Amino acid sequence: MKILHFADLHLGVESYGRIDPATGISSRLLDFLSALDQVIDYSLENGIDLVLFCGDTYKSREPSQTQQREFARRINRLVSNGVPIFLLVGNHDLPNAIGKATTTEIFDALAIKNVYVSNRPDVYRIPTKSGDIQVASLPWLRRSALLSKEESKNLNFEQINERLQQVLTNIIAAHAAKLDPTLPSVLAAHVWVAGSQVGSERAMTIGQEHVLLLGNVANPAFDYIALGHIHKQQVLSSNPPVVYAGSLERVDFGEEADAKGFYLVEIEPAQSSGQRVVSFDFHPVSGRRFLTISVNVESGDTDPTATVLRAVAEQETKINGAIVRLQVSLPSELELHFRDSDIREALKGAHYFTIARDIRRESRLRLGQFTAEEITPLEALKKYLETKKVSPERATVLLEYGERLMGGEKR
Numbered sequence: 282m283k284i285l286h287f288a289d290l291h292l293g294v295e296s297y298g299r300i301d302p303a304t305g306i307s308s309r310l311l312d313f314l315s316a317l318d319q320v321i322d323y324s325l326e327n328g329i330d331l332v333l334f335c336g337d338t339y340k341s342r343e344p345s346q347t348q349q350r351e352f353a354r355r356i357n358r359l360v361s362n363g364v365p366i367f368l369l370v371g372n373h374d375l376p377n378a379i380g381k382a383t384t385t386e387i388f389d390a391l392a393i394k395n396v397y398v399s400n401r402p403d404v405y406r407i408p409t410k411s412g413d414i415q416v417a418s419l420p421w422l423r424r425s426a427l428l429s430k431e432e433s434k435n436l437n438f439e440q441i442n443e444r445l446q447q448v449l450t451n452i453i454a455a456h457a458a459k460l461d462p463t464l465p466s467v468l469a470a471h472v473w474v475a476g477s478q479v480g481s482e483r484a485m486t487i488g489q490e491h492v493l494l495l496g497n498v499a500n501p502a503f504d505y506i507a508l509g510h511i512h513k514q515q516v517l518s519s520n521p522p523v524v525y526a527g528s529l530e531r532v533d534f535g536e537e538a539d540a541k542g543f544y545l546v547e548i549e550p551a552q553s554s555g556q557r558v559v560s561f562d563f564h565p566v567s568g569r570r571f572l573t574i575s576v577n578v579e580s581g582d583t584d585p586t587a588t589v590l591r592a593v594a595e596q597e598t599k600i601n602g603a604i605v606r607l608q609v610s611l612p613s614e615l616e617l618h619f620r621d622s623d624i625r626e627a628l629k630g631a632h633y634f635t636i637a638r639d640i641r642r643e644s645r646l647r648l649g650q651f652t653a654e655e656i657t658p659l660e661a662l663k664k665y666l667e668t669k670k671v672s673p674e675r676a677t678v679l680l681e682y683g684e685r686l687m688g689g690e691k692r
Contacts, residue, residue, distance in 0.1 A: 282409065283328060283329050283330050283547055284329070284548070285323065285329045285543055286505075286545075286561075287334060287544070288337065288471075288529075289509055290313065290334070291313065291339065291340045292310065292338060293310070293345070294532055296309065306347065312530055312569045313529070314351055316566045317355050325358075325362055325364065330410060331367065331407060333366075333467065333469055334367065335469050335508060336369045336371025336471030338371070339352075342374070342375065357393075363410065365396070367469060369471055370421060371471040371509055372510070386400060397416070399418035402419055402420065402452045404418070404456050412465075413464055414548075415460055415464050415466040416468075417468045418456075418468075421510070449491070450493070453500055457500050465504050467506070468500065468507065470507070471509040472491075472510055474493050474494070474498060474508065474525075475495065479512075499517075499523050503521055504557050504559050506522060506523040511527070512536065513536075513539055514540065516561075529542070540565045544563055546560070570603040572599050573606050574608070577610045578609065585618055586619055586620040586623050589607070589609055589619075590624065597630070604631065604633045607624065608639065610638075612641045616638075658687050659683060662680065
């Protein structure tokens with residue numbers, strides 16, 4: 282059985298974008314849709330039995346009609362070709378008030394064939410062309426759905442988190458107890474697991490976070506634990522596999538060096554030992570590149586613009602089509618010699634670029650531990666000459682002249 286596991290699509294992230302003249306849509310929305318298209322194409326071309334999406338379809342709780350239309354088009358293309366998809370609700374999919382619909386609930390309401398939406402914890406038995414599979418779900422749940430006001434009354438933050446951990450662990454254990462051991466099973470969870478390496482999701486957090494320990498989710502009753510919520514793809518455990526697929530497209534410069542893509546999970550029939558063999562491999566998608574170019578211009582540089590242009594030219598092949606930030610540090614005396622227009626011309630091949638200048642101001646001379654009120658002008662002159670390492674002979678002469686000037690004496 283072949284399962285494709287991906288997560289954290291976040292349609293609606295439009296930072297560093299521009300309006301595409303052909304479609305009138307943000308170029309960044311097109312980037313994210315292109316990444317999703319690669320998932321759909323791979324699924325249809327490689328005999329995938331089930332696509333497993335682990336939450337956060339959109340960036341916003343209230344996505345635009347265009348974002349919803351484009352997502353629905355791709356889901357329809359997948360399921361109309363006989364590939365079922367499981368949609369788990371993440372924290373970005375929840376409405377801002379209890380009782381309102383989640384962003385993906387429309388698929389459930391329309392009862393679209395081959396689309397399974399999980400808004401609450403449950404165990405689903407999903408038929409595929411290679412047989413049935415069990416998907417136990419742990420969508421993102423509000424604290425109010427896990428603990429009543431009475432249960433959380435008089436508890437501090439740490440105690441509340443401990444109680445939440447216990448409730449979520451009990452849900453996973455209850456799922457495991459319902460499984461048919463003769464069928465392959467997967468746990469799909471949108472949750473923060475302690476010890477995972479975080480990415481841009483910290484800047485996109487909606488609501489209060491609750492964290493589970495790895496031991497809480499790594500239940501051996503499941504053949505594979507598919508996670509969403511953390512944007513950095515990573516394997517937390519191999520037996521059983523506990524895997525974050527990561528976000529499908531880069532969100533910001535914090536993910537500049539991160540590979541983006543999905544996991545192909547293959548579950549073989551049970552061996553004589555009764556245990557199934559599970560393999561999982563990461564498949565990168567082609568996404569928008571982020572590139573940082575840092576240039577430090579030294580004092581005395583006769584042409585700071587040329588120095589920066591050389592650094593830009595060295596990255597020319599990487600700049601084309603990328604989102605670029607150029608960080609230039611230069612001393613204040615060279616600021617007027619920096620030709621911004623020339624730099625912009627050199628970066629015109631980028632999809633989007635920013636130029637940040639860090640102007641280094643020479644720090645004012647410090648006179649030791651004294652303030653201006655605690656030191657005489659003559660002492661200040663002496664400190665200055667010492668700092669400048671003026672020879673003792675010359676310093677004596679200068680101090681004599683200084684004393685005459687300060688004392689009002691005439692030559």
